[in-house]
Amino acid sequence: MSLLDIRDLTLSIHGKEILKGISLSLAEGEIVALTGESGSGKSMTAFATMGLVPKGTEMRGAIHFGKTNLLTLTEPQMCDLRGREIGMVFQEPMTALNPVQTIGAQVMETILVHDAMTPARAEERARDVLDRVGLPSDRFPLGRYPHELSGGQRQRVVIAMAIALRPRLLIADEPTTALDVTTQAQILDLLKDLVREQNMALMMITHDLAVVSDLADTLNVMRHGEILECGPTGQVLREMRHPYTRQLFEASRHEANLGAAKADDVLLSVQDVSRDYPLPRTSLFGSRPQFRAVKQVSFDIKRGERVGLVGESGCGKSTLTRAILGLEPVQEGHITLDGDPVWQDGHANLTVRRKMQVVFQDPYGSFNPRHRVARLITEPFHLLPDPPSGAKRDTAIADALAAVGLRPEDADKHIHAFSGGQRQRIAIARALIIRPELIVFDEAVSALDVRVRAQILDLMADLSRDYGLTYLFISHDLSVVRSITDRVLVMRAGEIVEDRPTSDIFDNPRHPYTRSLIDAAPQLPDFQETQDAALPAL
Amino acid sequence: MLRYTLKRLASLVVSLIVASVVIFTVVEIAPGDPASFMLGINAQPDTVAALRAELGLDQSKLDRYLDWVGGMLTGDFGTSYTYRAPVAQMIADRLWVSLPLALYALTLSTVIAFPAGIFAAARRGGVGDLSVTGATQLGVAIPNFWFAMMLVLIFAINLRWFSAGGFPGWDRGFWGGMKALTLPAIALALPQAAILTRVMRSSLLDILGEDFIRTARAKGLSARQALWRHGLRNALIPVLTIIGLQFAFLLAGAIIIEQVFFLPGLGRLIFQAITQRDLIVVESVVMLLVFAVIVVNFVVDLAYAAVDPRLRTRA
Numbered sequence: 001m002s003l004l005d006i007r008d009l010t011l012s013i014h015g016k017e018i019l020k021g022i023s024l025s026l027a028e029g030e031i032v033a034l035t036g037e038s039g040s041g042k043s044m045t046a047f048a049t050m051g052l053v054p055k056g057t058e059m060r061g062a063i064h065f066g067k068t069n070l071l072t073l074t075e076p077q078m079c080d081l082r083g084r085e086i087g088m089v090f091q092e093p094m095t096a097l098n099p100v101q102t103i104g105a106q107v108m109e110t111i112l113v114h115d116a117m118t119p120a121r122a123e124e125r126a127r128d129v130l131d132r133v134g135l136p137s138d139r140f141p142l143g144r145y146p147h148e149l150s151g152g153q154r155q156r157v158v159i160a161m162a163i164a165l166r167p168r169l170l171i172a173d174e175p176t177t178a179l180d181v182t183t184q185a186q187i188l189d190l191l192k193d194l195v196r197e198q199n200m201a202l203m204m205i206t207h208d209l210a211v212v213s214d215l216a217d218t219l220n221v222m223r224h225g226e227i228l229e230c231g232p233t234g235q236v237l238r239e240m241r242h243p244y245t246r247q248l249f250e251a252s253r254h255e256a257n258l259g260a261a262k263a264d265d266v267l268l269s270v271q272d273v274s275r276d277y278p279l280p281r282t283s284l285f286g287s288r289p290q291f292r293a294v295k296q297v298s299f300d301i302k303r304g305e306r307v308g309l310v311g312e313s314g315c316g317k318s319t320l321t322r323a324i325l326g327l328e329p330v331q332e333g334h335i336t337l338d339g340d341p342v343w344q345d346g347h348a349n350l351t352v353r354r355k356m357q358v359v360f361q362d363p364y365g366s367f368n369p370r371h372r373v374a375r376l377i378t379e380p381f382h383l384l385p386d387p388p389s390g391a392k393r394d395t396a397i398a399d400a401l402a403a404v405g406l407r408p409e410d411a412d413k414h415i416h417a418f419s420g421g422q423r424q425r426i427a428i429a430r431a432l433i434i435r436p437e438l439i440v441f442d443e444a445v446s447a448l449d450v451r452v453r454a455q456i457l458d459l460m461a462d463l464s465r466d467y468g469l470t471y472l473f474i475s476h477d478l479s480v481v482r483s484i485t486d487r488v489l490v491m492r493a494g495e496i497v498e499d500r501p502t503s504d505i506f507d508n509p510r511h512p513y514t515r516s517l518i519d520a521a522p523q524l525p526d527f528q529e530t531q532d533a534a535l536p537a538l
Numbered sequence: 539m540l541r542y543t544l545k546r547l548a549s550l551v552v553s554l555i556v557a558s559v560v561i562f563t564v565v566e567i568a569p570g571d572p573a574s575f576m577l578g579i580n581a582q583p584d585t586v587a588a589l590r591a592e593l594g595l596d597q598s599k600l601d602r603y604l605d606w607v608g609g610m611l612t613g614d615f616g617t618s619y620t621y622r623a624p625v626a627q628m629i630a631d632r633l634w635v636s637l638p639l640a641l642y643a644l645t646l647s648t649v650i651a652f653p654a655g656i657f658a659a660a661r662r663g664g665v666g667d668l669s670v671t672g673a674t675q676l677g678v679a680i681p682n683f684w685f686a687m688m689l690v691l692i693f694a695i696n697l698r699w700f701s702a703g704g705f706p707g708w709d710r711g712f713w714g715g716m717k718a719l720t721l722p723a724i725a726l727a728l729p730q731a732a733i734l735t736r737v738m739r740s741s742l743l744d745i746l747g748e749d750f751i752r753t754a755r756a757k758g759l760s761a762r763q764a765l766w767r768h769g770l771r772n773a774l775i776p777v778l779t780i781i782g783l784q785f786a787f788l789l790a791g792a793i794i795i796e797q798v799f800f801l802p803g804l805g806r807l808i809f810q811a812i813t814q815r816d817l818i819v820v821e822s823v824v825m826l827l828v829f830a831v832i833v834v835n836f837v838v839d840l841a842y843a844a845v846d847p848r849l850r851t852r853a
């Protein structure tokens with residue numbers, strides 16, 4: 001008999017239908033994945049199960065947990081169930097913990113709020129659970145505060161809180177999306193082990209098919225509040241009966257058609273560059289200690305080349321990027337673009353700055369919401385000694401919008417009128433408008449859904465071919481870098497440990513760190529070729 | 539934590555030195571010679587010169603600054619030109635009214651604002667929230683001297699519960715003094731409570747939208763438990779800032795209320811001293827107020843660190 005059985009669940013918030021009659025079930029010890037793009041209703045399914053829905057929510061249907069229908073329980077009854085019978089792990093480990101309480105107090109709270117044990121026993125259990133999730137007592141005493149831990153460690157604390165009372169059902173909402181690949185692999189392993197060990201049921205919510213393919217027993221593909229396809233993971237991914245599943249799958253491993261790189265003369269040259277940051281003073285007098293975030297890094301990017309820069313958070317790639325963009329000075333070495341230094345006389349060199357532009361991760365946060373698109377995308381004009389005006393300016397706006405697949409009329413709209421993918425197109429239009437030589441993409445597609453991401457990658461490839469643009473593509477996501485670059489730089493602890501053509505690096509990584517990154521990244525199974533082979537063991 | 543405290547303490551000392559220099563310079567620049575002002579327009583030049591010598595006004599500026607600072611450090615604030623009385627004693631007398639009044643008003647405002655702000659935040663968008671928010675609008679909008687006069691009209695003249703003004707002094711007993719300060723404290727506290735309620739409410743609402751509140755709910759805490767255990771302490775930082783600012787304001791800014799209730803407080807002292815060009819009193823009172831503000835800020839800084847562990851290690 002199944003542990004959780006959702007039957008015809010309909011959920012609407014202030015009359016807007018979010019879930020349209022979904023049904024799914026989980027048995028003990030089973031891992032069920034819900035996947036789909038943003039807005040598909042997968043997270044709302046989780047919150048409905050937890051009974052944590054926003055005000056003005058109406059639900060119909062049934063959510064049976066064991067023998068009780070959760071929809072009929074009162075709020076105090078749900079409070080009793082949450083944390084004890086159903087635990088939950090969230091997407092953002094950096095903000096999921098209370099910053100002013102110790103991790104021990106927060107894990108113990110799960111136990112104490114249910115009066116499950118005496119405080120002394122609860123403390124013991126908290127210690128045991130933290131040990132179990134890989135936070136041993138010598139390095140992670142109960143008195144630690146969240147800000148002293150990394151993202152992966154915080155996610156372990158969140159997991160410890162969720163499993164402290166050994167719930168029968170664990171819900172994980174994008175638990176690894178905000179983490180680096182190697183950390184992601186560890187957290188996924190931990191979740192898998194816990195399920196096997198405690199015979200829990202795990203409802204796993206993720207947009208990442210590669211994560212799912214490796215982990216889940218059963219896969220539900222969702223779109224617009226409906227479950228389109230459901231079945232054993234291997235079977236769903238092999239047969240892909242619904243065209244949407246196929247689209248998701250194709251988009252996940254989409255490779256843009258880059259064309260051959262021209263790669264003639266050197267455009268960007270980074271020579272022996274080091275970047276130091278001052279650390280907080282350790283004594284009132286004496287010099288502040290320095291942290292060297294980038295250590296003697298050297299590389300060239302040739303005109304027309306598409307180069308990826310990959311590394312985990314804290315490896316120095318953002319610091320290096322800021323130095324290349326001329327936003328900060330370097331302590332040692334030289335950065336030149338087309339032979340001219342990017343930083344001169346204590347400020348960014350404007351003649352160089354107008355030859356490079358940047359596109360950031362968050363397409364919404366990087367725009368002023370009060371300005372119209374025309375004003376937003378013409379911002380780089382201030383770099384020009386004599387910016388176009390009047391009809392010439394209008395033509396430039398129309399051309400830039402057309403180049404990224406938008407209409408000239410869009411120039412009069414505000415940014416909130418656009419979807420995430422369209423916003424990123426506008427960000428690219430803004431970068432293109434002064435016809436730069438080099439565009440730096442800083443995690444530019446990380447926040448996009450897979451199908452949108454595939455379209456944006458295609459757009460980038462087209463633009464690079466049409467305009468002969470040079471790209472520096474910074475990402476923690478190996479699969480994205482693989483599809484859009486000619487060459488990859490792998491960065492670790494401030495140093496570049498490998499710098500080779502993309503296909504070489506992925507087929508035959510030389511540095512052990514590169515190999516560990518590639519191994520840790522979840523892979524989509526290649527069912528196209530093994531379709532006739534025997535069923536893989538699940 | 540020790541490093542943080544020492545660092546704050548160092549910044550306190552530096553602020554005090556800078557403030558004393560600024561105050562001294564500003565008072566020096568102000569037009570009008572105190573000696574000729576005291577002796578009137580018909581004074582003989584040699585009489586003025588003699589008085590200047592007596593007051594020490596003929597010394598170099600640096601000597602006078604050092605004298606002034608050195609005096610304050612030893613509790614000697616000099617002698618008032620106009621009252622011919624030691625400034626330290628004058629300030630001490632007034633401080634015995636102003637400080638209790640400020641603390642009284644601040645306590646009232648906090649005691650009103652905390653429950654009201656928490657109540658409103660917990661019922662966001664509901665009738666309770668709207669009533670509280672509406673009341674705070676009113677509290678901010680009502681001029682406090684008008685409110686003070688209404689209080690006098692109702693509680694002193696009609697009901698005869700309190701006296702309409704004046705201060706009997708503390709010699710007649712603690713409760714007598716507190717009674718005389720009650721109406722002024724209420725009049726002072728009203729707008730402060732309104733502001734503090736709004737800060738408490740919005741700060742708490744921000745925190746209630748944070749991810750860790752959702753985590754707490756997922757652990758099985760009720761909405762109320764999540765608010766008290768995880769929301770409140772995190773919401774305190776902006777509230778503490780406002781409380782610090784309000785205390786400094788209440789100490790010196792009560793002049794209008796002091797006038798309405800005829801209280802011998804610091805505000806009136808400094809007002810009189812300015813109109814009479816009594817520069818030694820002005821200098822000393824201003825310095826004292828600056829000292830109070832800086833010390834309050836220091837205390838608030840320590841309170842931040844007590845509330846938020848991240849500040850303890852960052853310093």
